[in-house]
Amino acid sequence: MALALVTIPCLSDNYAYLLHDGTSGETALVDVPEAAPILAALAERGWRLSHVWLTHHHDDHVQGLPEILAAFPEARVTGARADQHRLPKLDLAVEEGDRLCLGGEQGRVLDVSGHTLGHLAFHFPDSDIAFTADSLMAFGCGRVFEGTFPQMYQSLRKLAALPPRTRICSGHEYTLSNAKFARTIEPENSALISRLDAVEAARAAGRPTVPSLLSEELATNPFLRADQPGVAANMGLPSADPAEVFAEIRRRKDAF
Secondary structure, three states: OOOEEEEEEEOOOEEEEEEEOOOOOOEEEEOOOOOHHHHHHHHHHOOOOOEEEOOOOOHHHHOOHHHHHHHOOOOEEEEEHHHOOOOOOOOEEEOOOOEEEEOOEEEEEEEOOOOOOOOEEEEEHHHOEEEEEOOEEOOEEOOOOOOOHHHHHHHHHHHHOOOOOOEEEEOEOOHHHHHHHHHHHOOOOHHHHHHHHHHHHHHHOOOOOOOEEHHHHHHHOHHHOOOOHHHHHHOOOOOOOHHHHHHHHHHHHHHO
16 A cells, blocks of 8 residues: 655744554654654544654754754654764664655655755655655756755756656645746746646645656656756757756756
């Protein structure tokens, strides 16, 4: 049986996620922007928290942890071994290739450094879910604060290689802004235009636009399409390496 997924809006534009195994009763929380909405979601479902998985050290992904642990002191906190010097105290430090277990399902840890060094993603293939936080985002990717553009591009390629049916659980509600930028890169992309219309309708109705399907990202997200000849041509870089095209797209988004 697939794991149950709950998307929790936090702060002004963050998301946290709950992942629940109905057989064992185990529940994991991915990132902790603030405690109140997470505690409310757990109480509404009668779930007890058993795991907290942190993607990276930024405050808007960890700052609610003390209050969560006060309510669920048994919850084990997991984060990146490479980042443990600036994360909250970890019970388990992991790196790429390690496994996370929830009930009977195993998830795989991926290093997706770029936005930060030591940024992790968690992929649960049996449930078709990947928690990507501020690496791969709906219609976009995170700013490259600590890594390099080539490093971020390779991290995104790693995520792009997951099955297209994977649900991408990203860390922020940036989709509409990202989509408007994406249209400046590929104004002729019909799939992008259609998806932008759907995103505008969802936001007008107050609905989250994440998770998104990886298949949608592959068809419309310019940061995953730097290897497409049409995108490279639109960037004025028709013969450039895709990593160079990605870097130019990211620079333009930073200035957008």
